[in-house]
Amino acid sequence: MGRTITEKIFSEHLGRNVAAGELVVLPVDVAMVQDGTGPLTVQELEKMNISRVVNPKTRILFIDHASPSPRKELSNAHIMLRKFAKKTGVVLSESGDGVCHQRLVEDFVNPGQIVVGADSHTCTGGALGAFATGMGSTDVALAFALGKTWFRTPQTMRFVLKGRLPEGSSAKDVILHVIGKISAEGASYKAMEFTGDGAEALDIESRFTIANMAIEAGGKTGLFATDGETERYLKSRGRGKEFRKIESDADAHFETTLEFDLRSIEPTVSFPHTVDNIKTAREAEAEGIGLDQVVIGTCTNGRMSDLRTAAKILKSQKVHPDVRLIVIPASREIYLDAMKEGLLKIFVESGASILAPGCGPCVGVHQGILGDGEKALSTQNRNFQGRMGNPEGFIFLSSPATAAASAIAGKIVDPRKYM
């Protein structure tokens, strides 16, 4: 019997064959926390009197959720992380360096690895053929201290993507559509593997967007087989030698297989307050939903391809006077690249505010908190009640194209006539 990507990675790490359902303790290759979850990790390690970390060069603290810090309590939490990094030699990614998940794929995650992060969107790393998953602060504390953790080997749901996306639709529309179909718990505890000629045709940034949102369907991770595109990306990051082929065997056991025809994917919008509450952008436009804020960025859609798409639509246009547009490059490198390409100029001229690389308003900590009754359209991954800092606010989710077009229109629109 063949094995899935997850079973292969787990088997390799354990040194014997592992099948879905088995409980195993495995070594962890990369582990990270961020400034929301990290202080608890540090406190737990201190409680256990542990001051040494296993493999500190692959243990990372990210300051990205409240960066730069909006208040003293958070500044003090940052001090705690900086001290811990100095003491143990773990890597510190500072305020302004970027969102953890983007920084992880840029510099740390490689195919076949096991990656755990105290942030649910750690599943983004699955786009590089790693088993990457989100856990709590204490779990990651143990991965720091002991270099390992326990897993129940998940079943795999296979998503066969067929054909090519039509003009105007992107990876975000695919994953919103998939989650709308299977629900916000449709992949609970499962590994979600994306395959088929449609998946193979997606560039690496599109794969990041899809893997990032596996957790929004309850998935433990979102996986793509590695291929020429993965290798190209790793080479571009100076890690070409880390490339290796990793894919599920043809006769592996998949718990379920679902097919999606990418040719039929339209620009899609998720309505408040659950991610699976989707409509097409066309339907949303017909409802005439006026907007107060539009956000382009976050770990879901703050990469170069996203910014290019948005800039193309916003070029020589003005953001609607009722709308505040916020743009956040996902990392310092992306910020610089967008600057070199002139994208930031386009955004600023259109009326946008550019924020430092980081999570922006997505966690509701700072920089773009909604007022009572306000509506926002964001390229982030979550629209839970209160997510943007106010339970009286309403968050809609979309692709960068839909967000950019809607910022101009002042209401949610189908982006296709703006492209």
Next chain:
Amino acid sequence: MVLKGKVHKFGDNISTDHIAPGRLFHLRTNLPELAKHVLEDADPEFAGKVRPGDIVAGGRNFGLGSSREHAPRIIKLAGVSCVLAKSFARIFYRNAINVGLPALEVNTDEFSAGDELEIDLNKGVITDVTKGKKLAAMPMPPVMLKIIEDGGIVEHIKKHGDFAL
């Protein structure tokens, strides 16, 4: 282990943002203070009325969203003895076990708000004392029960020197 308490009911898809809102991010290093706001965005009155031993019962997909372990921690800190739900989001479930907060899957429609419940964790049997009715929950896997009995994963590691799963 047998737990007793009054049940508080919540609906489907109670997210970690309902339980530990992002706008209170600055309180994450002050859990007793954060616990005063537990579940605030699902029921602003909850923190004021929860009593030691009480039980939280959600609908489907309880705890979806963030990996923030603060969510089960402040539920526990508020005095809640057990969380019941039709289904749990898995990171929340794992975090609950790790911090020593029992979590059981059961059809929570069977209970009314305010009912007195008695929960036998080892057997996975829940008695609604008010209604005089017994219900079978999905029992917690032995590994998770062991972690709960040890008082959470940190105590488990201290006790056994390693994962003893």
